[in-house]
Amino acid sequence: MSLLKKRVLAIGAAFWVGMAGVGLSDTPVTYTEGGRPLFGFDVPDFWVLRTGGPRELEDTQLGDTRSVSRVMAARPVTDDTVWIGFVSPYGVTSIEDGFRYLQDVDKFLVKEPQVTSDARVRIGGLPARVIRGTGRRDGGGVSFTATVIDLPRNRVAVAVTVLRDGADLGYVDDLNAIFASFRPMQ
Structure with missing residues (x-):
């Protein structure tokens, strides 16, 4: 192979190696209520995001029902031992109220x-x-982490992470990256 071909192949390989990181980036998502953005965060690559609208959860043993606002939950695509969920409960206006809300759910x-x-x-x-x-x-x-973030305009974001015993602790870096990407949008 000629020296020119080797250089062209080396430059082409370097280009594609450099481009590999360009196409791989986290996905920004926005939590909205009534069409108004409240906050955003990034979902890591190879994680799946599930969203749900407002609903009622019932404890069948106690017959207790609780209203829950939209929940946005993410987990690794191929592993259900790790989970993170975000919600901004309507009417919850402070960090202290957020923890009272968590005690209810x-x-x-x-x-x-x-x-x-x-x-x-x-x-x-x-x-x-x-x-x-x-x-x-x-x-x-x-293991769990319960987080309440004080948003502008008398709102909070509540985030809960759950890692089952035996979960790959490498996912902790992904969870920390999700929190590092958190941004208010009001």
Whole structure:
């Protein structure tokens, strides 16, 4: 092979290697209510996003029903041991109200929760509170993170992550990247 062909192939290979990262990027999504954007975040590549509208959840054992606003949930495409969900509950206007809301719906998320840490942080430049802990879900052990982010105009974003025992801890980097991409849109 001639020296010119080798150089052309090397340049072409370098171009395609350089382009590999260009086509692979996270997907920005926007949480809206009534057509108004409230916040956004990026879903990592090879994760699937599921959305649902407002609905009622019922605890069949207690006969207890709770209203839930639109939920946007994401998980890796090929692994259901990791999950993150976002919601902006209507009428919940502060971080403290957000945690009262979570206490009302926690039985639908994690059984027997044990809090291991509680911190005040900033996410997307906004005040937030993050509670981490362990519990049970679907008969197995889980680690969870419950986060309430104070949005402008008397709204909050509530995010919950759940990792089943034995989940690939490499997904923690993806979850942290989702939080790092969080941005208010009001």
